Amino acid sequence: MDRSMHGRKDRLIRERRHDTYREREKWPEPTRCTECNAVFAAGRWSWTPPAKDAHKTVCPACRRTADRYPAATIQLAGAFFTEHREEIENLIRNVEALEKADHPLERIMTISDEDNHTVVTTTGIHVARRIGEALSRSYKGEYRLRYSDGEKNLRVYWER
C-alpha cells in the first residue's frame, strides 16, 4: 500500500471514531450508562438518578476511556511543576470534580509521567481548557492551547 492510500485509510478510521464518541447523538430518554451511571434525559447527560426502566448504553466518556482515546491532553512541565506537583494535582482534580458534577462527559482519564513532562488525558475538551485556565490563573507560567480537527481535539500546554 502506498503512503497516500494509507493516509486516506487513517482519515476514514478517524472519522468513524468520531461517530462513536458523538455527544449530541440522540439516545432514547432516559438512557443510563451501565459503566458510570450517568443519565441522558431532557437532551443532556447528568447524574440525576433515572427512572427504573431507563434504556442502557455506554456513554461517550466511558467509551473513550475504554478505548484509551482522549478528546484532549494537557502537558505539564517545568521545575515549579515538579516541586509543587501534589498541590497542582489537587487543583487539577478539584477543577475536574466541579466540571464533572454538571457535565458527566467531562472527566480525567489518566495522569501519567513521560520522559520530562506529565500528561493528563481527558474525555472532553472543556475540562482540559478549564484546567489550563486554572493553572494559568493560580500559578502564571506559560500556557498555550492548540485545537485541531475542527475543535474536536485540544492540546493544552502548561509549563513553569
Ligand SMILES: [Zn+2]
Ligand atoms: Zn459512562
